Amino acid sequence: MRLAINWFKYSAPTTFYGLAGKLIPFFAWPAAILFAVGLYIGFFVAPTDAVQSEAYRIMFIHVPASILSMFIYLIMAGYAALGLIFKTRLSSMMASALAPTGALFAFISLWTGALWGKPMWGAWWVWDARLTSELILLFLYLGFIALQASIEDPRRADRASALLAIVGSVNVPIIYYSVQWWNTLHQGSSIKFSGTSMHVAMQQSMFTILVACWLYVIAVVLARVRSIILERESNTQWVKDLAETK
């Protein structure tokens, strides 16, 4: 049992609260630095695109935000499922902590996509398969948040929103494959596992910003889950003894 106890030590809100607090700066500062580096490469190193001239530079935020909006949803659904199955409170709290950040990335993906689409396709919005499924993703996030907020008892709220998150996760592969199944307006992925046709500086910028976004998400979600822990465990002794609550 010795190993098991160690392993689960950090899954208890009490120890996780302290650990998360220490970790946040190690994610937050590298995120800021990598953002700056990524933007520098994207705007000063990457060349002008033959077809799209400068508008394509929106890609360096649009693609990472879109990738993250999908990944965060899967991770959120995963934590929600864990909380549902194992009744581990911290898993459900993580799902609640991820939802707002996921929603914001879905919004950024749609917003930057629209501002890229206007000059390139001539329209802010098109009922294209990918755009529509990404919009559904945003509504799923907002639905998760609303469902969580609308139910008084946290345990019941977690259960209800977990079901929504799990059911909604079928939408993520739809977004990903939408460009192949219905090859409508949105172009296919220019980053394949076999490599990419993009200019090396473009790859570097996008990848740097993608990593920066990941680090940002971890830092923000860890910070938010600590607040959720404080809110939900407010009547426990260990919270009462915390220095910052004196």
Added chain:
Amino acid sequence: MMNWSEFFAMNGYGFYVWGSYGVAFLVFIIEIFMVRNRRKLALRQLRLLNESGEA
């Protein structure tokens, strides 16, 4: 492309490029403030609980 006015013009796409990055940056800043504010509120709530507990 080194002088700043050309840079911000983005060859005519400035509105779209800076509209994208500006809003994205704003969203991140707002989210950071919202998270910090949530913590402040949680701690204030706990302090009240503690005070009422001791009194």
